[in-house]
Amino acid sequence: MSLINTEIIPFKATAYHNGKFVPVSNESFKGKWSVVVFYPADFTFVCPTELGDLADHYAEFQKLGVEVYGVSTDTHFTHKAWHDTSETIGKVQYPLIGDPSQQLARAFQVLIEEGEDAGLAYRGTFVIDPEGKIKTIEVHDNGIGRDAAELLRRVKAAQYVAAHPGEVCPAKWTEGAETLKPSLDLVGKI
DSSP, X not given: OOOTTOBOOOOEEEEEETTEEEEEEGGGXXXXXXXXXXXXXXXXXXXXXXXXXXXXXXXXXXXTTEEEEEEESSOHHHHHHHHHHOHHHHTOOSOEEEOTTOHHHHXXXXXXXXXXXXXOBOEEEEEEOTTSBEEEEEEEOTTSOOOHHHHHHHHHHHHHHHHSTTOBOOTTOOTTSOOBOOOGXXXXXX
16 A cells, blocks of 8 residues: 555654654644654765755755655664764754654665665655645655755645645656646547
């Protein structure tokens, strides 16, 4: 079953954020747009490039009213150690959620259950609306990094569709571009 349009399950976790350990729960996602970015593990190779890319675009997400959350199955203590020792991760201003119980990775269906990477998460990206419902999902194998600029485009599209019922965003849609109003008149003419 797809997680699209399902509400995130109740959870409680601890994140490292702005030099502090802070509680985070499913209620943290309500009332604003959120992006949840799962990654395999701290102190690895592709992960810092992705989290650094998100850090470089974080102000743009904030302008859209979006909070970004990084999540791995590491502890919040490990997140702090990585933040304190990596120049790239030191740029991260969004919360890094620890998921050592693997409850979040399992709930978002990105937990690797078997093999040499068992207990880690796949690279899953979720855009969540202010009601706590998942609107987009992207999951990559762990050798394939993601692009924060493309994620920003998808967030803008999700926000546009939410604000303009009856309109949809076509392929490669960018902010300000034309949208479509599905109707019988469009069938076979696109």
